[in-house]
Each structure stands twice: as C-alpha cells, then as structure tokens.
Amino acid sequence: xxxxxxxxxxxxxxxxxxxxxxxxxxxxxxxxxxxxxxxxxxxxxxxxxxxxxxxxxxxxxxxxxxxxxxxxxxxxxxxxxxxxxxxxxxxxxxxxxxxxxxxxxxxxxxxxxxxxxxxxxxxxxxxxxxxxxxxxxxxxxxxxxxxxxxxxxxxxxxxxxxxxxxxxxxxxxxxxxxxxxxxxxxxxxxxxxxxxxxxxxxxxxxxxxxxxxxxxxxxxxxxxxxxxxxxxxxxxxxxxxxxxxxxxxxxxxxxxxxxxxxxxxxxxxxxxxxxxxxxxxxxxxxx
Amino acid sequence: xxxxxxxxxxxxxxxxxxxxxxxxxxxxxxxxxxxxxxxxxxxxxxxxxxxxxxxxxxxxxxxxxxxxxxxxxxxxxxxxxxxxxxxxxxxxxxxxxxxxxxxxxxxxxxxxxxxxxxxxxxxxxxxxxxxxxxxxxxxxxxxxxxxxxxxxxxxxxxxxxxxxxxxxxxxxxxxxxxxxxxxxxxxxxxxxxxxxxxxxxxxxxxxxxxxxxxxxxxxxxxxxxxxxxxxxxxxxxxxxxxxxxxxxxxxxxxxxxxxxxxxxxxxxxxxxxxxxxxxxxxxxxxx
Numbered sequence: 001x002x003x004x005x006x007x008x009x010x011x012x013x014x015x016x017x018x019x020x021x022x023x024x025x026x027x028x029x030x031x032x033x034x035x036x037x038x039x040x041x042x043x044x045x046x047x048x049x050x051x052x053x054x055x056x057x058x059x060x061x062x063x064x065x066x067x068x069x070x071x072x073x074x075x076x077x078x079x080x081x082x083x084x085x086x087x088x089x090x091x092x093x094x095x096x097x098x099x100x101x102x103x104x105x106x107x108x109x110x111x112x113x114x115x116x117x118x119x120x121x122x123x124x125x126x127x128x129x130x131x132x133x134x135x136x137x138x139x140x141x142x143x144x145x146x147x148x149x150x151x152x153x154x155x156x157x158x159x160x161x162x163x164x165x166x167x168x169x170x171x172x173x174x175x176x177x178x179x180x181x182x183x184x185x186x187x188x189x190x191x192x193x194x195x196x197x198x199x200x201x202x203x204x205x206x207x208x209x210x211x212x213x214x215x216x217x218x219x220x221x222x223x224x225x226x227x228x229x230x231x232x233x234x235x236x237x238x239x240x241x242x243x244x245x246x247x248x249x250x251x252x253x254x255x256x257x258x259x260x261x262x263x264x265x266x267x268x269x270x271x272x273x274x275x276x277x278x279x280x281x282x283x284x285x286x287x
Numbered sequence: 288x289x290x291x292x293x294x295x296x297x298x299x300x301x302x303x304x305x306x307x308x309x310x311x312x313x314x315x316x317x318x319x320x321x322x323x324x325x326x327x328x329x330x331x332x333x334x335x336x337x338x339x340x341x342x343x344x345x346x347x348x349x350x351x352x353x354x355x356x357x358x359x360x361x362x363x364x365x366x367x368x369x370x371x372x373x374x375x376x377x378x379x380x381x382x383x384x385x386x387x388x389x390x391x392x393x394x395x396x397x398x399x400x401x402x403x404x405x406x407x408x409x410x411x412x413x414x415x416x417x418x419x420x421x422x423x424x425x426x427x428x429x430x431x432x433x434x435x436x437x438x439x440x441x442x443x444x445x446x447x448x449x450x451x452x453x454x455x456x457x458x459x460x461x462x463x464x465x466x467x468x469x470x471x472x473x474x475x476x477x478x479x480x481x482x483x484x485x486x487x488x489x490x491x492x493x494x495x496x497x498x499x500x501x502x503x504x505x506x507x508x509x510x511x512x513x514x515x516x517x518x519x520x521x522x523x524x525x526x527x528x529x530x531x532x533x534x535x536x537x538x539x540x541x542x543x544x545x546x547x548x549x550x551x552x553x554x555x556x557x558x559x560x561x562x563x564x565x566x567x568x569x570x571x572x573x574x
Contacts, residue, residue, distance in 0.1 A: 124505050144503065179494050186492040187504040191511045194485050196566035197547055198478060201540045203569030205473040207466050214572050216431065217474040218411050220514045221573065224478045227507045228570045232563035239551050239559065250548045253488045254541060260484055261537045264526050272526065276519035279483035282490030283515045285501050286508065 017135030304422030
C-alpha cells in the first residue's frame, strides 16, 4: 500500500505498540509518532525502536499526521478527539481501536471538523495482557478487524483504513455500529462480566473449615476465569459505553440461569441434559 | 506399596482407563480387570494393554477383587454398589472417583455389607475429554485427590486407598463430605453451569443482519467456554447429586450479577471498577 507520511499512535499500549511495530516492520509510514502522558514510557518505547518519536503534547503529536490512531480506553476517545480537533490537518484520517462502536463513533465524529475523516475500527486482538512491553508485530496476524462505516464516512478514508489493517495481517469486515455492539456485547463484553462475577462468587465462598476454596481449583477454572485478569478500567469503560446491549445480554443470561436453577431444583433430569447438550453443540461452532 | 491381588475397575473411561494404566505401569495390582456394558470397548482396552481381563457381568468382574474402583457417573454409583454387594469378598475395599461426595458416599455405604470397606475418593483430574482412548498413565501426576472418610470408614482401608492415589502421582487431602461438596460446588460445578448457560446465551443471540454472532468470537471466549464441551450426562448427574450446594452457589452468583447489572445501569463507574478489580485479585490466587 501507499505508505502514510506520519502515523500518530495515541496511547502506546498493547494494541498501539503492536500497530507501531507492524508499521515500522512493513514500512507503512514514513514516521511513527507515539503520544502519551508518561514521557518515561514513551522514551522506553522509542529506545526499543517501537516508535520513531514521541510527544506528551497533543498538538505536537498530531499536527503533521496524515493518520491518527486512537488506542486509549473508550471513555477517553471523545475528549481526546475534541482536544486534538483544532490541530488536525485537513484530509487527516482518524481511526480508533475501541471495543464499542455506537457511542464511541458518535462521540468522536461529533468532535472532528468536516475536512478530517473518521473511520471506526475494532481490531479483535489483545487479551488480558496490557502495556507496550507485551506488544508484538504479529498480534494482529490471522485475526479479524471490524470497521464500522456510517453514511458520513469518506469512502477513500475507509479504503485507506481497511488497507492498513489488512497490512497487519487481519481480515477486515464491515458492520454497522449497532450490529457491532450486539455481536461484541455477546461474544466479548458479557463473557468478561460473567468471568469477573464468577471469580468474585468463588473468591467469596468459604466453608466451615477452609478460609478459601480457590486452592482446590483445577485447569477448568483457570481457563474459565482467565479473562477475569483483564484490565478493570478498560472493561468498566466498555460496559458503560455499551450499556444497553450489555444490560440486555445480562438479562438474557440471568433468565437462562434462572431456568436451569429451576430445572435442578425440580430434578428435571431430561431437560437439564438437553440444556447442557445444546451448549455442547454451540461450543462446537467455536472450534 | 503392597500390591493388590486384583483391582477391578468399573467403567473403563478416561479416569478408569488412566488408573488402569498406572496400576499396570507401576505394578500396583497382580491383575487389572475392567467392567463395562460394551464388550467391544473392553476388548479394545484389553488389546491396548490397558486392562488384563474384562467382564460384562458384575459378579465375574468383582468376585475375586480386593479393590473395586467405581469410575462411572455419580448417578450409577448407588445402584452399582447394590448390585455388586452380594459378590464382594469380606475385606474387599471399594472406592469411587465421583465429583460429589455427600449423597454418593451415603448411597454407596448404605448398600455395602459391613465386612466390605468403602472409602470415598475424588481425584481432581480429567477434563472435557472422555473415553479410555483419551486415558494416559500421567493423568493424575501433580494433581490433588480428595478422600472423604466418615466415622464409619475403616482406617486401614483408608490408608490403602490413600496409598493407591499417592502412587498415581497425586497429593491426597482428607475433607469431610459436606466440606468437599461446597468446595467443589464452587470451584467446579458452578463454573460448569455458568459455562453451559453462557454458551447457550451467546449461541441464541442473533442480530438483525447475522444469523449467529459466534463467528466473531476470539480466544477469550474459547477459553471461558471450553468446559461447555464437557459431557452433559456427567454434569447433569453432578448438578443433581450436589443439588443444595449448587443451588446456593447459583443464588450467590445471581445476586452478584444483579448487583453489577444495577451498577452498570446507574453508571456507577467507581463501584464497577472496584468490582472488576476484586476479581483481578482473586484470579491472582489461582496462578
């Protein structure tokens, strides 16, 4: 692809750092600039060769960029867009990596002047690790990236952003913002809430002789609660930004759990088996 | 340890098959006999050298055994104990591998005549795979095995059973039956119920444009739902056999989930972060 002159990565964490590495490795930009609030971290990222330069001042960071990628938690995206708006060059493309799209796309788009082109992105990569120390240039390989164009989206900016993600090794799929938020509410946000709550329920269970029960856990529990290690601030923001779909999904989950509770209470062996078998079948589709 | 003359393994599946392999490998028994209902499977296990002999008739299988290990689903244990009781030699030791202990120990103990010694066991090994084809002689290595003696348990039978599990590579811990059932209700049974229900909730979520949302899942969802692949009949039986603790734990989980639901609805950002952070801390204890 035709490289960008300067890509500015706002938030050099796991995703931002990994994107910076790919840009450098594949020559996707003449210059990769990192923006953050902590100069020590940015300096370290520069020393590691992850970014070419850095700034802790937003104007300096973005004023010469033809692409700005917002890689900070979803709650910061609207305020950041507003803060950088006066300094962006006409024709500059702005994208993000937020896990929620309807509120985020609205927040960002409303802050940017017309000659700046915003395209919502959600690369499905990451995990419970965070920080640029965990970043790798192959984080995105073989993963999916969702882009969420709206009627306002500039078609050539959309193509450029798609191209960028394809260069990182991802398969790019377009979804509308609401569709995106229901899909990821189900496959990502709800599972995180459930993992956190399950971990708390188990952590707070004690028996008459043992202070805690966790020491008896096996591999199954380690797997099911792995995402309970995820960053609390990040997931707090995601749940709040995707409030409506997340609440709907919690309601559906609670209803299904209440049903299985009655099935166990009534010892309806056949229905209980059917319920678990249905889950087996859905699980097969994940493999 | 002093080897048994004949160990009869009732149910040559993942656990039974793995125990048979260890017994053969370490010479823990003069003879390992497998009992089951499907001669083809038992023949295959014999051909593979997992067992020395087999029987599909319970009398033949157990009448010369000095140790019988019940490795079938928990709902079958009481009826099997009753069926084999007339054929067991005085002094014979019977143990099991059931994931639930209070109801199971009661069911088995009440069926066996006094000169036969029952010791409840629960080796914490296995996983979502099943069948002797998946069995290995190192399945138990480094794992925990719970034994659940009661005031009626014969002390030398208890020692023999402990020794057996230690020989498989496990660390043996004694718990009383109720303690066991609360602990494993929390760290194992509740997580399975939650994984099944989460899988069903996600599997039954559709959006206006997509028939299913599962195709957008990432590694996080694969991990959290891995145990939703577990055998439905096995887990149906476990939930029913450990009904009271499981219902209590479902109630605690529902309460905690309801609380987080309100927290999201009220946008109480600080409380939501604290809730997720608590889960982070409990999760650290699992590592």
